Amino acid sequence: MKQRYRTANQIWVREHNLSILLRYLWGARGPIARSELTKTSGLNKSTVGNLLFQLREWNFIVERGTSEPSVGRPGEVFDINENTGQIIGVEIGISEISVILTDFKANPLWRKTYKLSVKTPDLIFNQAEELIAKAIQKSHSNPSPLLGIGIGISALVGKDLETLLFPPDLKTINKNLSKLWQEKFDLPVLVANDANAATIGEQLLGDNVLPDENFIYIASGEGLGGGVVINGKLYGGNDGFAGEFGHITINPDGEKCQCGNKGCWENYVSPQAILSKWILHPESQLDAQTMLQKNSEEIMTMFSKAIAEDDPAALEVLKDIAQYFGIGISSLANIFNPKSIVLGGQITICGEKLLPIIRKDVEKRLMPVIKENLEILYATYGQDSVLIGTTALIINAILNNPSEWCPSEEKEIIYSVF
Numbered sequence: 559m560k561q562r563y564r565t566a567n568q569i570w571v572r573e574h575n576l577s578i579l580l581r582y583l584w585g586a587r588g589p590i591a592r593s594e595l596t597k598t599s600g601l602n603k604s605t606v607g608n609l610l611f612q613l614r615e616w617n618f619i620v621e622r623g624t625s626e627p628s629v630g631r632p633g634e635v636f637d638i639n640e641n642t643g644q645i646i647g648v649e650i651g652i653s654e655i656s657v658i659l660t661d662f663k664a665n666p667l668w669r670k671t672y673k674l675s676v677k678t679p680d681l682i683f684n685q686a687e688e689l690i691a692k693a694i695q696k697s698h699s700n701p702s703p704l705l706g707i708g709i710g711i712s713a714l715v716g717k718d719l720e721t722l723l724f725p726p727d728l729k730t731i732n733k734n735l736s737k738l739w740q741e742k743f744d745l746p747v748l749v750a751n752d753a754n755a756a757t758i759g760e761q762l763l764g765d766n767v768l769p770d771e772n773f774i775y776i777a778s779g780e781g782l783g784g785g786v787v788i789n790g791k792l793y794g795g796n797d798g799f800a801g802e803f804g805h806i807t808i809n810p811d812g813e814k815c816q817c818g819n820k821g822c823w824e825n826y827v828s829p830q831a832i833l834s835k836w837i838l839h840p841e842s843q844l845d846a847q848t849m850l851q852k853n854s855e856e857i858m859t860m861f862s863k864a865i866a867e868d869d870p871a872a873l874e875v876l877k878d879i880a881q882y883f884g885i886g887i888s889s890l891a892n893i894f895n896p897k898s899i900v901l902g903g904q905i906t907i908c909g910e911k912l913l914p915i916i917r918k919d920v921e922k923r924l925m926p927v928i929k930e931n932l933e934i935l936y937a938t939y940g941q942d943s944v945l946i947g948t949t950a951l952i953i954n955a956i957l958n959n960p961s962e963w964c965p966s967e968e969k970e971i972i973y974s975v976f
């Protein structure tokens with residue numbers, strides 16, 4: 559029978575405490591004194607000393623001099639070691655693939671974006687493999703080892719990691735990319751839905767949320783996805799498909815969506831929706847024929863430029879889009895009562911004029927107790943959120959189970975991001 563609740567033995571308790579201490583060190587975002595770690599973790603002095611010794615042995619942390627407290631003796635100061643190893647992150651989007659090589663603190667060492675010349679999943683995977691091989695080659699110029707490869711893919715990824723559903727038609731493909739690429743590259747590979755990768759990226763590498771915060775991440779692009787973080791943990795749902803906010807019905811008589819439903823939220827806030835409204839606006843100066851040839855990135859770049867120049871038609875469309883964001887966001891706030899709702903991806907290019915209109919709209923829809931502490935913010939890495947988030951998949955897995963990732967031992971990686 560499957561064990562429903564994990565019982566605690568000494569090994570598990572030690573693993574758990576190693577993870578907690580490493581998370582405190584990560585959350586400090588810089589050097590932190592041993593005494594401070596003892597105070598904040600609630601662990602006793604000798605346990606902290608023992609765990610720090612182990613984490614240093616494994617090279618995850620380094621000592622950075624001593625602290626000079628106002629009272630008592632100076633103590634050692636520790637920090638996450640950016641030279642623990644390198645990480646490869648890959649964002650597989652609808653029209654392009656981006657790859658990044660970073661150190662353990664996600665500082666970029668090299669990155670590249672390639673337009674996708676092919677659209678079928680198997681050919682896209684082949685192209686991704688070529689880029690991963692290039693990144694591995696680049697990593698050889700740095701002496702620190704490769705820790706793993708994080709993949710954020712523009713598809714629904716089942717908890718079983720076998721089921722992938724690809725837009726636009728959400729056709730199901732059974733392919734365990736984690737397993738396949740782990741064998742091919744002889745490195746741990748974690749695959750996640752792109753919005754989930756961006757959510758973990760915001761949590762671990764962003765400026766907006768605290769480590770144990772309840773927050774919702776909304777990833778905007780051609781579709782609309784997201785992640786729900788409850789008590790610091792990403793919620794996957796029963797099968798791993800939680801967070802498909804884009805398919806919430808906001809208009810029962812709306813247009814048919816690719817998912818089969820009608821009036822889905824994403825069809826009211828996507829670049830294509832923006833373009834249609836913008837072209838149809840009576841004061842629009844756009845040439846419909848030319849505009850319909852443009853991809854979503856080009857549309858959003860033109861739209862943001864028009865907003866910055868106070869183009870009346872673009873500003874009207876912005877208000878309309880903000881209202882639809884407001885409708886969806888207030889529904890999410892009512893369901894989850896989060897501390898923050900973070901908006902990332904392509905929509906962030908609209909800049910500072912969008913958020914105040916969304917906030918005002920949400921304000922009028924929510925009960926005082928829900929809206930009182932709610933913050934609506936742009937993601938720290940804007941359009942780069944998914945790519946940066948792919949490296950956070952590996953960092954997150956290491957923070958969860960440091961002993962499984964220590965350089966000298968045989969790895970038994972837990973693949974799931976939930």
Ligand SMILES: [Zn+2]
Binds near residue numbers: 816819
């Ligand atoms: Zn839909």
